[in-house]
Amino acid sequence: MRDRLLETPSQTAGPYVHIGTAPQSIGRPPLINQPGPVIESNTGEAIVIEGTVLDGAGAPVRDAMLEIWQADGLGRIGEFGLFGRTVADFSSGLFRFQSVRPGAHAQGHAPHVALLIFARGINIHLHTRIYFPQDLEAMEQDSDMKRLEPEARETLIAREAGRNEAGLPVYRFDIRLQGAGETVFFDI
Amino acid sequence: MTTDFYRRDRAQHPAPYAPGYKSTVLRAPFRPLHALEQTALDKTGPALGHAPLGPLDHDLIRNAATTGDALGERIYVFGRVLDENGRPVPNALIEVWQANAAGRYAHVRDGYLAPLDPNFSGCGRCVSDADGRYLFRTIKPGPYPWPNNGSDWRPAHIHLSIFGEAFAQRLITQLYFEGDPLIPLCPIVNTIADKSAVDRLVARLDLRNQEPFDCLAYRFDIVLRGRRQTHFENRPEGL
Ligand SMILES: [Fe+3]
Numbered sequence: 001m002r003d004r005l006l007e008t009p010s011q012t013a014g015p016y017v018h019i020g021t022a023p024q025s026i027g028r029p030p031l032i033n034q035p036g037p038v039i040e041s042n043t044g045e046a047i048v049i050e051g052t053v054l055d056g057a058g059a060p061v062r063d064a065m066l067e068i069w070q071a072d073g074l075g076r077i078g079e080f081g082l083f084g085r086t087v088a089d090f091s092s093g094l095f096r097f098q099s100v101r102p103g104a105h106a107q108g109h110a111p112h113v114a115l116l117i118f119a120r121g122i123n124i125h126l127h128t129r130i131y132f133p134q135d136l137e138a139m140e141q142d143s144d145m146k147r148l149e150p151e152a153r154e155t156l157i158a159r160e161a162g163r164n165e166a167g168l169p170v171y172r173f174d175i176r177l178q179g180a181g182e183t184v185f186f187d188i
Numbered sequence: 189m190t191t192d193f194y195r196r197d198r199a200q201h202p203a204p205y206a207p208g209y210k211s212t213v214l215r216a217p218f219r220p221l222h223a224l225e226q227t228a229l230d231k232t233g234p235a236l237g238h239a240p241l242g243p244l245d246h247d248l249i250r251n252a253a254t255t256g257d258a259l260g261e262r263i264y265v266f267g268r269v270l271d272e273n274g275r276p277v278p279n280a281l282i283e284v285w286q287a288n289a290a291g292r293y294a295h296v297r298d299g300y301l302a303p304l305d306p307n308f309s310g311c312g313r314c315v316s317d318a319d320g321r322y323l324f325r326t327i328k329p330g331p332y333p334w335p336n337n338g339s340d341w342r343p344a345h346i347h348l349s350i351f352g353e354a355f356a357q358r359l360i361t362q363l364y365f366e367g368d369p370l371i372p373l374c375p376i377v378n379t380i381a382d383k384s385a386v387d388r389l390v391a392r393l394d395l396r397n398q399e400p401f402d403c404l405a406y407r408f409d410i411v412l413r414g415r416r417q418t419h420f421e422n423r424p425e426g427l
Contacts, residue, residue, distance in 0.1 A: 004194070004272045005411045009385045010201045011362040012211075012376060014347060016295045019311050020285025021349055026296050028309060033239035056214040063297075069233060069355045083234030090297075106228050114229055118360055121211025123202035123379050125360060144224050152222075177215050187196065187221035188230050188356060 010124035015063045017118060022065065022087045037086035037097050044073015044100035048170045049130065049158065052093045053117060056178030060093025063120050068097055068130075070113040075103030098168070101132060110138035110145060112156075117175060126185045130173050131157045148184060155183045192226045193356045193413045194272055202379035209375045210336050226356060233355040237279035237315045245313040248284075248326035252294075252309035259305050260289025260327030262403040265346065265363070265391060268320040272414030276320025277357075280412070283349040284312045284324060291330030300332055325403065328365065336375055343370035343377065350410060357412040363391045365406060 013021075024030045049068075053061035065087050072080045082102075088095045102111045113130040131139060139145045145153055158171035175183045205216035244251035249258045265284075269277040287293045287310060290302035294309050308327065316322045329346060333339045345362045352358075364371050371377055371390065380386050388411075397405035 004414065005270060005274055006200050006385070006388065007197065007272060007413055008359060008361055008411045009380050009389060010359060011347075011379075011389065012202075012209075013349070013360045014362075015297060016285060016293045017347070017360075019293060019295055019309070020283045020313075020347060023309075023311055028294075028311070031245060031311075031313065032242050033236075035234070035236065056218075059214075061215065067358070069229065071229065077229055078232050079235065081229070081232055081234065083236070109227055112229075114355055116355075116358060119215065121209070121213075121215035123204055123206065123209075123212060123216075124198075125358065126217070148222070178218055182217055182219055184219075185217055185221050187198075187223045188226055 012120055012123050013065060013118040013125075015120040017063070017065045018087055021085065025087050035083055035085045037084055039082045039084045039097070039099045041072050041082055041100045043076070043080075044103065046098065046168050047101050048096060048098050048164055048168050049113070049173055050094060050096040050161075050170060051173040051175060052095070053088060053119065053175045053177065060088070061119050061177070062088050062090055062093040064088040064093070064095065065118045066095050067116045067118075068099065068113050070099065070102040071105035071111065073100045073103050075105045075111070077105045101134075104138065108141065108143050110135045110142040126177070127188055128175065128183055128185050129156050130171075132171065133157055133160055152184045155181060190228075190231050191415045193231065193354065193415055196413065199382065200385050203381065206375075206379035208337075209379050212379070230356045231354050233351060233353060233357070235279070236351050237281040241313050241315060246324040248286075248308065248310065248312040248324065251312060253307040256307055258288070258308035258327050262325070263328050264323055264325050264397065264399070264403055264405040265408055266321070266323035266397065266405060267407050267409040269316040269322060269350065269352070269410045269412065270320055271352070271357075271412050273417060275414070276316070276318070277352045277412055278316055278318045278320060279353075280316040280320070280322070280410075281351040282314050282316070282322055282324075282410075284326075284346050286310045286326065286329040286346040287332055289327050289330050291332030302330070302332070331368075331370055340375055341370050341373070343368040343374050348410070350412065352412040359412060362389065363408045364389055366390055366392050
């Protein structure tokens with residue numbers, strides 16, 4: 001006999017997720033204390049993370065909403081943890097965060113960003129991680145990364161993609177929902 | 189170190205690939221999810237429910253009003269946010285969005301012919317109190333058609349996004365209204381195989397909590413993932 005309550009079931013965020021989670025993206029005034037794509041922190045190197053969510057036919061998912069949660073540049077979480085939210089561009093599907101490169105938050109774990117993906121047609125959000133190419137050595141020691149096949153591991157490592165107009169390093173992280181090169185999604 | 193959350197019971201959730209809802213066909217991963225141990229990062233989360241909200245954020249009847257109240261059937265939606273252990277989750281941030289009484293979203297991409305309401309944006313937020321209680325005031329949204337198998341119709345629903353204390357508890361869902369004949373016909377509802385799970389997405393009419401001569405009330409409790417218990421801990425009361 002189960003002595004616990006059952007978690008409320010998920011339902012898709014649908015195509016109008018912007019109304020409730022990112023009103024500025026549809027030309028409405030932002031709400032106070034509403035998280036956005038730019039995370040201010042002076043604890044590490046400021047970076048840009050950008051990419052596209054691609055469906056099984058290779059088409060950009062232009063109604064995606066994405067959230068990140070990460071340690072700050074010093075590896076601190078909890079009250080120092082950094083949260084950001086963004087939505088895909090309505091025409092190109094490109095999403096973009098500005099953040100800092102995270103420090104390692106625990107022994108045996110390479111620095112990474114936790115990433116959630118919500119969209120129409122995604123019935124329960126997808127959870128993945130973004131690792132950075134500078135941390136290859138730490139990834140060798142990372143118990144989670146070690147359990148993945150090399151090609152699966154590859155889907156979690158952002159690619160250096162030059163600098164933006166403001167001189168910030170840009171990391172490219174594309175997400176393939178289905179099929180060839182499918183991103184690894186986690187049950188955590 | 190904080191204890192782990194129970195694993196998500198995926199049988200309580202919709203199947204990712206559910207061809208009756210066509211948008212899932214190209215968006216559901218083919219490969220199974222990769223199970224991981226929870227790290228400290230997964231077991232913490234942003235304290236969004238501790239930051240002040242706008243004074244009308246919880247009142248969708250007034251928060252976008254220009255010439256008067258939003259049109260439609262005036263309702264409270266209220267309930268408690270609990271975890272799987274039956275404990276209240278305080279300071280949970282609940283963000284909601286919905287169509288207006290005619291079934292039209294105030295969104296650049298909604299082209300449904302039903303009229304917009306100049307006094308309604310369909311965007312609201314509230315935070316649960318120390319007992320996990322939350323409340324917002326709105327109008328009952330209308331059903332609307334959408335292209336799926338020809339013109340399918342969504343039952344009246346409100347979208348909810350919930351942040352508990354940890355990223356592992358993150359949840360986005362939709363609530364439906366008791367007695368709506370469109371619920372069992374909806375391809376999105378039917379991505380959930382277990383009918384008793386669907387039933388837990390249905391808000392119940394609660395006349396005792398109405399505002400007389402003003403506003404009906406619907407009760408909807410939300411359950412987020414809970415942390416594993418040790419054997420030494422007493423069972424919570426009132427389950
Ligand atoms: Fe909807």
